[in-house]
Amino acid sequence: xxxxxxxxxxxxxxxxxxxxxxxxxxxxxxxxxxxxxxxxxxxxxxxxxxxxxxxxxxxxxxxxxxxxxxxxxxxxxxxxxxxxxxxxxxxxxxxxxxxxxxxxxxxxxxxxxxxxxxxxxxxxxxxxxxxxxxxxxxxxxxxxxxxxxxxxxxxxxxxxxxxxxxxxxxxxxxxxxxxxxxxxxxxxxxxxxxxxxxxxxxxxxxxxxxxxxxxxxxxxxxxxxxxxxxxxxxxxxxxxxxxxxxxxxxxxxxxxxxxxxxxxxxxxxxxxxxxxxxxxxxxxxxxxxxxxxxxxxxxxxxxxxxxxxxx
Numbered sequence: 001x002x003x004x005x006x007x008x009x010x011x012x013x014x015x016x017x018x019x020x021x022x023x024x025x026x027x028x029x030x031x032x033x034x035x036x037x038x039x040x041x042x043x044x045x046x047x048x049x050x051x052x053x054x055x056x057x058x059x060x061x062x063x064x065x066x067x068x069x070x071x072x073x074x075x076x077x078x079x080x081x082x083x084x085x086x087x088x089x090x091x092x093x094x095x096x097x098x099x100x101x102x103x104x105x106x107x108x109x110x111x112x113x114x115x116x117x118x119x120x121x122x123x124x125x126x127x128x129x130x131x132x133x134x135x136x137x138x139x140x141x142x143x144x145x146x147x148x149x150x151x152x153x154x155x156x157x158x159x160x161x162x163x164x165x166x167x168x169x170x171x172x173x174x175x176x177x178x179x180x181x182x183x184x185x186x187x188x189x190x191x192x193x194x195x196x197x198x199x200x201x202x203x204x205x206x207x208x209x210x211x212x213x214x215x216x217x218x219x220x221x222x223x224x225x226x227x228x229x230x231x232x233x234x235x236x237x238x239x240x241x242x243x244x245x246x247x248x249x250x251x252x253x254x255x256x257x258x259x260x261x262x263x264x265x266x267x268x269x270x271x272x273x274x275x276x277x278x279x280x281x282x283x284x285x286x287x288x289x290x291x292x293x294x295x296x297x298x299x300x301x302x303x304x305x306x307x308x309x310x311x
Contacts, residue, residue, distance in 0.1 A: 007075055013037060014079020019087050020106070021080075021168055021175055028080070029169040030237065033230075034113045034298060039222055041076070042169065044069040045215040089193055103246040104287035108294020110244060114237045116298060121230040128231045135235020140242055157199060158206035165207030166214040170236065246287055247274035 013035050017028035032038040047068045056064040065071075094102045123129045160179065168175035179188050191199040221229045247269045271282035 010037070010072065010075045011079040014076040015083040016079075017076075018080035018083025019091065020109075021084075027168060027170060027175065027236075027240075029233075030110070030113055032169070033233065034116060037076070040069070040072060042215050042219045042222060044073050045169075045211050046219045048212055084192055085195070092193075100246040100283045101286050101290050103244050105290040105294045107241060107244045107246070108291040108296075109298055110237050110241060110294075112295040112298035114234050117230060117234050117237075121227050121234075123231045124227070128228055131228055131232040132235040132238075135232040135237075136239040137235075139236040139239025142239075144242070154198075154202045157202045161203035161206030162210030164203075166210045168207075169211070169215070169218070170233065242268065247271055247278075247282055249274070249277050 013031060016035075017031045020031055021028040029038065032041050052064050052067055055067050123132055164175035164178045166175075167178045187199070188203070190196070191203075218229075245268045249267045249269055269277060271284045271287075274280065274282045
């Protein structure tokens with residue numbers, strides 16, 4: 001059993017995972033990886049299998065609860081769901097009102113996360129260096145992919161949930177960004193804010209099935225090629241920085257079927273270029289301070305994680 005302090009920290013990890021996954025470009029898997037619960041999360045998801053049903057039949061609920069690491073998943077999912085339903089409106093507000101500052105903060109988080117992870121798992125072989133480059137290329141290619149506006153029907157929601165939740169547990173590939181590419185992000189935020197259960201349950205059903213399948217592949221890779229997998233994930237994180245860069249000029253946009261304007265293409269600018277081209281204050285000082293705050297938070301998380309491990 002976890003201590004009260006351990007349960008609270010796990011809940012807060014869930015809150016952080018739910019909050020960042022609302023933002024296109026950032027993955028909840030990044031938080032799980034940096035805070036040291038990534039492998040336990042993957043193994044816990046993978047434990048939902050036929051063995052679990054056999055244990056439930058032969059040994060009862062308490063035995064299967066231990067088999068699936070139920071306490072861990074319950075606390076973590078409580079934090080994630082609490083964050084999703086309480087912070088969706090807040091995150092939407094910050095994206096609308098303070099986008100430059102928010103993206104700067106998350107850029108700091110990602111860069112610090114990459115430094116932390118590469119320090120823990122430095123690439124030592126040529127293959128691992130190549131995987132780092134492949135991860136960067138894959139994430140960057142995804143970041144510049146055009147938006148495909150699709151209808152939010154139940155079948156499309158089911159498959160979108162399957163893809164987005166698999167992406168959620170991959171550091172550097174955001175489930176929310178997948179929804180942006182599919183043209184479903186505004187509908188998803190609206191469904192969270194208005195608690196549209198039909199939408200959310202269909203999305204969740206697809207996500208659960210996708211996670212059950214994908215977690216098994218990912219668990220096997222982590223058990224056999226951990227350094228290579230972590231190196232590739234760091235590449236994903238670095239490649240995703242293009243999405244997070246605060247100062248952008250909209251190159252193209254479209255209106256999806258729900259009437260929401262979606263940016264389908266943009267160009268990264270310098271703060272001075274942003275002022276000259278877009279004609280708005282780049283808020284450079286505030287962005288730098290929040291970027292440093294993102295770096296500092298990851299440093300604090302690393303220190304706390306090391307102390308918890310030492311105990």
